[in-house]
C-alpha cells in the first residue's frame with residue numbers, strides 16, 4: 001500500500017488525484033491532505049479518506065474544521081506554512097503530491113525532500129524558483145521527483161530507458177491557449193475570455209498562464225531542471241489539439257511522442273503507480289474522430305511571456321524566482337480587474353529589468369528575491 005499526502009487537495013489537481021486514489025483502494029491510501037480556504041470541501045475529503053494529518057491556510061479555517069470534527073477521532077489539524085510542512089513531512093506518506101499553486105509549494109517540498117520522501121510534482125513554480133537547489137537536495141537525500149505536469153510526464157515516459165546524452169532536443173507542446181490567433185488586439189480581452197481554455201479545465205492561475213504562454217515558459221524552466229537539458233535544446237511547439245503531450249528527438253533523428261486524451265488523471269496516476277502501469281477506465285483517444293494533429297511555431301511577439309521565461313532562465317540565479325513571483329502578482333491583479341491582459345507581461349518585464357541577479361542563491365536568497373519581486377510588482381501595478 002502506497003501512502004500519499006496531497007498538498008492542495010481541494011484544487012483541480014488535488015481533486016483529480018483523489019479520483020485516482022478512489023479507483024485503486026488496494027494500492028493507494030491517503031495519509032495527509034491540505035487545503036487553502038475551502039475547509040468545507042476538505043471536511044468532506046477527511047470523512048471519505050481518513051487522513052492522519054491535515055492543514056488549512058488560516059487559523060479560522062482550522063477552528064472550523066476542529067468544531068466539525070470534535071469527538072470523531074479525526075486527524076491532527078494544522079494551519080499556515082507550518083501546517084503544510086507537517087502534511088508534507090510528518091503524515092507517514094511515502095509520496096507527496098504537490099498540487100498547491102505558486103511558490104507556497106516550495107517550503108513543504110523542501111521539507112519532504114529533506115526526509116527523502118518522493119515528490120509527485122505538479123507545482124512547477126517550485127522548480128522555476130529554486131530548481132538548482134531542489135534538484136541538488138533530492139540528489140543528496142536520494143528522493144525521487146516524479147513529474148505530474150502533462151508535458152513533463154510525457155517527456156519522462158519518452159526518456160524511459162534512454163541515455164541522457166542521446167537526447168538532441170525536447171519538443172514541449174503547447175495548446176496556444178484561447179488567444180492563439182484571435183483577437184488581433186489582446187489589450188481588451190476579458191478575464192472570462194482568458195479563463196476559457198480550449199482543452200483543459202484547470203485552476204484560475206495556470207489557466208491565465210496558458211493564455212499568456214507564461215505556462216509554457218515556466219514549463220521550459222521546469223523541464224530544464226527535471227531532465228538536465230540545456231535551454232537551447234528545449235523548443236516550444238504549438239499543437240492546438242493537446243493530444244501529443246510532448247516529444248523527444250534523439251541524436252539519430254528518431255522522435256518519440258507520448259499521446260493521450262487531455263486528461264490529467266493519466267499523468268497523476270502514472271506518477272503514483274510508477275514504475276508500474278495500472279489498467280484503468282479513463283477515456284481513450286478516438287483516432288477516427290481526430291480532425292488531424294497540427295503544429296506551428298509560437299508567436300513570441302504576441303506572447304512576450306515565453307521570451308521572458310527563456311531570458312530569466314538564461315540570466316539564471318534569482319531571476320527565474322523573480323519572473324515567477326512577479327507573474328503570480330500580475331495574474332492576480334488581472335483576475336481582480338486591476339490591470340489588462342497585456343499588462344501581465346509588462347509588469348513581469350519591468351520587475352525583471354530592475355532586478356540585480358544573485359548567482360547561486362541559497363534558499364534564503366531565493367525567498368528574499370521572491371518577496372522583493374512581489375513588492376516591486378505591486379508598486380508597478382499601483383503606478
Ligand SMILES: NC(=O)C1=CN([C@@H]2O[C@H](COP(=O)(O)OP(=O)(O)OC[C@H]3O[C@@H](n4cnc5c(N)ncnc54)[C@H](OP(=O)(O)O)[C@@H]3O)[C@@H](O)[C@H]2O)C=CC1
Pocket residue numbers: 007008009010011012013014034035036037038039056057098099100101102104122123124125148149150200201202203204205206264
Ligand atoms: N490543473 C491542472 O490541470 C494542472 C496544474 N498544474 C500545476 O498544479 C498546481 C495546482 O494547480 P491547480 O490544481 O490547477 O490549482 P487550483 O487553484 O485548482 O488549486 C490550488 C490548491 O492549492 C491550495 N492553495 C492555493 N494557495 C494556497 C496557499 N497559499 N496555502 C495553502 N493552500 C493553497 C488551494 O486551496 P483552496 O482552494 O482550498 O483555497 C487548492 O487546494 C499549480 O502549480 C499548477 O501550475 C500542472 C499541470 C496541470
Ligand SMILES: CC(=O)[C@@H](O)[C@H](O)COP(=O)(O)O
Pocket residue numbers: 149150151173174175176177200209210211215216264
Ligand atoms: C494540463 C497541463 O499540463 C497544463 O500545463 C497544460 O499544458 C496547459 O495547456 P497549455 O499547453 O495551453 O499551456
Ligand SMILES: [Mn+2]
Pocket residue numbers: 149150151219
Ligand atoms: Mn502542463
